[in-house]
Amino acid sequence: MPAPFGKAVCLPDRLPEVQPATVVAHVRVGDEQSPRKVVFPVTHPDPLLTRLLRDECSEHLIKQAADIGFGPEWKRVGDAMHGTLVLTRRGKGAVTVHRIDGTTHYIAAPVTPGEPLAELAADAQNAEVPIQLTPGRCDPHAFAEAKKAFLFPVRAGVDGGEQRVVIVVPPKDVQDRLIHYALDVCGLPTS
Incomplete structure (x- = not known):
C-alpha cells in the first residue's frame, strides 16, 4: 500500500535535522x-x-540560489542535439554545476568536457554551458515506456558545498523536438 511522505519542510539556509516521524x-x-x-x-x-x-x-x-534549466535553442549536429544548460540567479551564493547525467532515453554530455561543467559566480546573473544529447536506447519499447525520459539529474553545489542532485526537466516544446529527433536518429516511425 503506497504511503506518501509529503513534502519536506526545508530551511532557507541549511539542511534541517530529521525529526521523529x-x-x-x-x-x-x-x-x-x-x-x-x-x-x-x-x-x-x-x-x-x-x-x-x-x-x-x-x-x-x-x-534558492539559481534556477537550472535547458535553454530554448536546440540544433541537430550530426547524430547529436546541441543546446545549453542555463543557470539564472535567484538568490545568494556561487553555484557550480559539476555534471549532467543522462536519462533512460538520452545520454547527456558537455560539448567541451571539463570540471566543473558551469559556474555561476556569486555576483553573476546568468551562466550557460553547451551540452549535447544523444539517444541512449533505440528500441520501440523504450519510447512506449518513456516515464522518466526527461528527468535529467544535474549535480550541483552552492558556495563550494557538497554536490547534490537537482532534477532538470526541459520545457514541453524542447521535449517534443527531442523525441522527434531521437525517433529520426533511431530510424523509428515518427507518427
Missing part, C-alpha cells in the same frame, strides 16, 4: 461506518527518511 492511517474494519485513526511510529532516525530529507532540501538550497 509517524505514519497515520485511517482504516475501516468490517462493517464499521467511520474509519479509525491508527498511528505507527517510524524508527528514529530512519535512514530512508534521512536521505529523502537531505536530498529534497539540498535541491531546495540550490534552487
Whole structure:
C-alpha cells in the first residue's frame, strides 16, 4: 500500500535535522461506518527518511540560489542535439554545476568536457554551458515506456558545498523536438 511522505519542510539556509516521524492511517474494519485513526511510529532516525530529507532540501538550497534549466535553442549536429544548460540567479551564493547525467532515453554530455561543467559566480546573473544529447536506447519499447525520459539529474553545489542532485526537466516544446529527433536518429516511425 503506497504511503506518501509529503513534502519536506526545508530551511532557507541549511539542511534541517530529521525529526521523529509517524505514519497515520485511517482504516475501516468490517462493517464499521467511520474509519479509525491508527498511528505507527517510524524508527528514529530512519535512514530512508534521512536521505529523502537531505536530498529534497539540498535541491531546495540550490534552487534558492539559481534556477537550472535547458535553454530554448536546440540544433541537430550530426547524430547529436546541441543546446545549453542555463543557470539564472535567484538568490545568494556561487553555484557550480559539476555534471549532467543522462536519462533512460538520452545520454547527456558537455560539448567541451571539463570540471566543473558551469559556474555561476556569486555576483553573476546568468551562466550557460553547451551540452549535447544523444539517444541512449533505440528500441520501440523504450519510447512506449518513456516515464522518466526527461528527468535529467544535474549535480550541483552552492558556495563550494557538497554536490547534490537537482532534477532538470526541459520545457514541453524542447521535449517534443527531442523525441522527434531521437525517433529520426533511431530510424523509428515518427507518427
